[in-house]
Amino acid sequence: MRLRWTEEQIAFRAEVRAWMHANVPLDMRRATVEGRRLSKATQVAWQKALHGRGWMAPHWPVEHGGTGWDPVRIHIFEDEMAAAGGGPPVPFGVSMVGPVIVRFGTEAQKTRFLPRILSSEDWWCQGFSEPGAGSDLAGLRTRAEPADGRWVLNGQKTWTTLAQHADMIFVLARTEPDAAKPQQGISFLLVDMRTPGITVRPIVTIDGEHEVNEVFFDDVSVPAENLVGERGQGWTIAKFLLGNERTGIARVGQSKRWLEHLKTIARAEEVDGTKLIDEPRFRAKVAAVETDLMALEITALRMATAGSGDGDGAAGGAGPSILKIRGSEIQQRLTELAMEAVGPAALPFQPNALEPGWNGEPFGPAHAAPAAPHYLGWRKVSIYGGSNEIQRNILARALLGL
Ligand SMILES: Cc1cc2nc3c(=O)[nH]c(=O)nc-3n(C[C@H](O)[C@H](O)[C@H](O)COP(=O)(O)OP(=O)(O)OC[C@H]3O[C@@H](n4cnc5c(N)ncnc54)[C@H](O)[C@@H]3O)c2cc1C
Structure with a gap:
């Protein structure tokens, strides 16, 4: 590995730095430097500014609105954004479910969901963990049953970050309760948070903040076309997503x-x-x-x-x-x-x-x-x-x- 920046990388850094200094809002700069939270309005306005510049999802393929940058450029971009006090986009859409839809989604899912992630019209949250299924994620008990061409979702998720703001949630649910191994028979569903039967309850954490929630599903109807990948492929998709989450x-x-x-x-x-x-x-x-x-x-x-x-x-x-x-x-x-x-x-x-x-x-x-x-x-x-x-x-x- 070479440890010296090329001329081209130095010029790229200067371009990103200049844009960040001109565009990171002052309230965001102060908040990120001191580690304070941002309001949803500030976060969304910032994400829209990034989108306007074409920099909302640098790591996505160009055909879906990414930049085509190599990993070094992405690193430089993130470095300069952080140095200027620009917070990263909320990860659940752009860094978690977005790459999942790119990799495993249908053309219809790509057309419907990806542009709304880029434009910040949809705020996503992550419905993986449950009471009793955190480290042992494969022990999850939320279930989705097929009925009349839809899925009917019942169960509970917990620690769901920023669900109070979310328009959409991606959910791991058990669709084959009789599968031989717990990792089998889990599917990955995209669920509209406005669907009847969803209840969000706040959890206030030790720092006095409301960031995480419990989310309950009570006979929630999910369109069949919101299944990502194959039925029963949820564990493979979850591992792909968690790799991105951990790197982030x-x-x-x-x-x-x-x-x-x-x-x-x-x-x-x-x-x-x-x-x-x-x-x-x-x-x-x-x-x-x-x-x-x-x-x-x-x-x-x-x-x-x-x-x-x-x-x-x-x-x-x-x-x-x-x-x-x-x-x-x-x-x-x-x-x-x-x-x-x-x-x-x-x-x-x-x-x-x-x-x-x-x-x-x-x-x-x-x-x-x-x-x-x-x-x-x-x-x-x-x-x-x-x-x-x-x-x-x-x-x-x-x-x-x-
Ligand atoms: C602030 C916050 C935000 C979160 N946001 C989300 C979210 O948005 N969406 C979501 O789905 N989840 C979210 N989570 C849940 C998170 O992924 C789980 O808390 C985590 O996976 C641990 O699971 P658990 O809390 O059930 O703890 P447990 O699994 O019960 O673990 C308890 C302790 O035992 C240890 N332990 C367990 N099993 C083993 C083992 N085999 N070997 C060694 N040690 C072990 C763990 O390390 C831990 O210290 C969030 C959690 C927090 C705290």
Whole structure:
């Protein structure tokens, strides 16, 4: 793998940087730098701006509205977007179900759903996990039965991120209850959230936020043409989707931005008359996480270019799990260091400090308010997308043959 950017890549970076600096809205820049949440309106407006420039789905094939960029260009694009404070599009449409429809969908599904993902007309959510079927996803019990040329859906999903905003949900449901193995007889369905029989109930998490939900299906009627791929092919499709989800959790650009913010905090904080950034033990911790982040970036690039003749293999198919583990650990370390940097000012816990428009009175400096909810909220990243323990099991099997 070459580690030097080409002239063409340098010019491309400059083009993306200029556009991002001119177009990332100020409120989004502030929110992403401090790790605060964005309102749906801000997120959608930003996605529409990306779409207007043709950059909503760089990784999609050109015929469906993608850019045709190679993995290095996509990396540069994501890096510059993050550096400018531009949040990535919500992943459930563009990075999860979109590539599934491209790969497994019918022509009619492509025509109907892909343009609406690009234009942000449809907000998607992910209906995989259930009570009792998280790590053991194949144990899912939501079922879809054929009736009069439709599917009738019954069951419950949980931890459904941003379902309160969603127009559509992609669901794994059991269509062959008598299949020999639990992984068999699962199908992948696209469901309109406005269908009668769907109930969304909020779950408020430890950071005081409403991001996740329970979703109940009670005799929900789903058109037959909303089955993706073959009946019973859901497990294969889910594995394809989860690979993309895990790779996306690496979030190198976001961690670089958080690292810069951490340094800003450490320059502002003092310990016994010394700036925290100059305090040797804290400095060593920041250097260690920065080094790991650089290594992750190179690893992600190496994996992305595997197969292009410019890389050295994607770790025998275990690449997404490696990126997920390292990326999530780095994100959590950065939130831990931010807590450490602000010290007692992180307490008392200031709930909802990540919400757009939060106007509470901060205890201590303003940069301290988001530290505790951010730290608490970010415990989730080693759980969702398949917990890090499960990713280590995958590595043990794929790489160590255990
Ligand atoms: C904030 C958040 C958002 C989420 N968003 C979504 C979403 O939008 N859509 C969706 O479908 N799901 C979502 N999830 C669900 C997520 O995928 C599951 O929480 C995750 O897969 C773990 O499942 P579980 O919670 O049932 O825990 P369990 O499977 O019960 O696991 C509990 C603990 O046991 C460990 N464990 C379990 N089995 C093993 C094993 N074989 N070996 C070693 N350790 C093991 C796990 O690592 C974990 O630490 C979200 C979760 C969170 C926290």
